[in-house]
Amino acid sequence: MKLYSIVFSPTGGTQKVAALLTKALGGEAAAIDLTDSKQDFSTIGLTQEDVALIAVPSYGGRVPAAAVERLTAMHGQGARAVLVCVYGNRAYEDTLVELADLAAAAGFRVVAAVAALAEHSIARMYAAGRPDEADKAVLGTLWEKIRAKLDAGDDTVPALPGQRPYKPRGTRTMVPHTSKRCVACGRCTLGCPVGAIDPRDPRRTDPTRCIGCMRCVQICP
Numbered sequence: 001m002k003l004y005s006i007v008f009s010p011t012g013g014t015q016k017v018a019a020l021l022t023k024a025l026g027g028e029a030a031a032i033d034l035t036d037s038k039q040d041f042s043t044i045g046l047t048q049e050d051v052a053l054i055a056v057p058s059y060g061g062r063v064p065a066a067a068v069e070r071l072t073a074m075h076g077q078g079a080r081a082v083l084v085c086v087y088g089n090r091a092y093e094d095t096l097v098e099l100a101d102l103a104a105a106a107g108f109r110v111v112a113a114v115a116a117l118a119e120h121s122i123a124r125m126y127a128a129g130r131p132d133e134a135d136k137a138v139l140g141t142l143w144e145k146i147r148a149k150l151d152a153g154d155d156t157v158p159a160l161p162g163q164r165p166y167k168p169r170g171t172r173t174m175v176p177h178t179s180k181r182c183v184a185c186g187r188c189t190l191g192c193p194v195g196a197i198d199p200r201d202p203r204r205t206d207p208t209r210c211i212g213c214m215r216c217v218q219i220c221p
Contacts, residue, residue, distance in 0.1 A: 004052040004079070008034035008067035010193055010213035013118030014086040018055040020136055021084065021114070024143035029053065034070045035193035035215070041073040046108075048078035051150060054103055055084035057121070060170040061093025064211060066194050068102055076107030080155065082146055083113040088120030088130075097162030112146045113158055114139070121214045122174070174212045178203045188216035 005022050009015035022029040032044060034056070046052060056067045063071075081103045085095040092115055100110045117135060120126040131139065182203055189197045196209035197216060205216075 002047075002050045003029040004032060004046060004050060005029035006032040006034060006052050006054045006071070006074075008056045008064055008070075008193075009086075010035055010057075010215035011121040011218045013088065013121060014055050014057045014084070017086050017114075017116045017118055017131055017139065018053055018084060020131060020139050021055075021082070021143050022053055024140045024147075032074075034067050037066075037193055037195050039070070041070045042075075044073075045075035046077055046079035050079040052076065052079050052081045052108060053084060054081050054099065054108070055086065056095070056099060057118075058085050058087040058090075058092040058095040059211070061091065061095060061167050062169055063095055063098045063102060064213070065169070066211060068098075071102050072106050074106050076103065076109075079108055080111045080150065081108035083110060085113070085115045086118045087115065088118055089123060089126040094162040094164075094166040096160045097164060098166050100157075100160055101164075109155055110157055111155055112149060113160055114142055114146075121218075122212070175205050175207045175210045176212075176214070176217050177205070185221065187219050187221065191215050191219050 003022060005018050007015050007018045056063050083096060083099050085092045096113050103110050116139060117130045119128055119130055184202050186202055189199045189202050193213060193215060194209050194211055196206045198204040
């Protein structure tokens with residue numbers, strides 16, 4: 001069995017939760033970064049013996065659109081999948097059921113799912129410092145149960161909260177802007193998961209492509 005960590009985490013909160021879960025399994029995980037806009041995800045294939053931890057943040061109760069496109073391009077080929085939805089301020093609504101449908105469409109067998117808190121990527125006062133020590137203890141306990149299910153070869157599909165059809169996607173209007181202190185270093189351009197920042201002029205962001213993930217804000221020096 002090979003463990004894969006397939007994560008969409010622009011500002012690191014979802015990655016923290018995913019890392020805690022994979023660490024609890026006691027092994028190294030092959031990392032697949034769903035925020036990498038340059039990666040050809042159609043070339044990635046797993047096997048039936050593999051296990052994939054698929055983690056995404058909840059954006060308005062849905063899976064981020066960029067993660068949808070990249071995950072469905074992959075070839076699960078019967079690998080078992082543990083789903084993780086991370087949220088920081090509000091209900092995650094249809095995120096888990098949508099992620100389960102996407103994983104199944106990509107050829108994964110969904111066997112477990114987790115919803116976890118992490119510090120909000122925009123309003124940092126919400127879920128500040130999460131996951132904290134108490135969260136880590138809970139996640140460790142959850143993973144022990146998941147590992148027992150995996151070891152037993154139990155592939156029953158879990159009942160997940162959420163609705164089908166999914167709730168409509170909200171319209172994002174929050175687009176980060178530079179200040180006079182911008183030196184056009186280009187870090188934001190290289191790091192943007194959707195290529196919304198003009199590489200010729202990092203002070204310009206395409207509002208039709210920006211997903212408001214705040215990675216540019218986080219990595220700006």
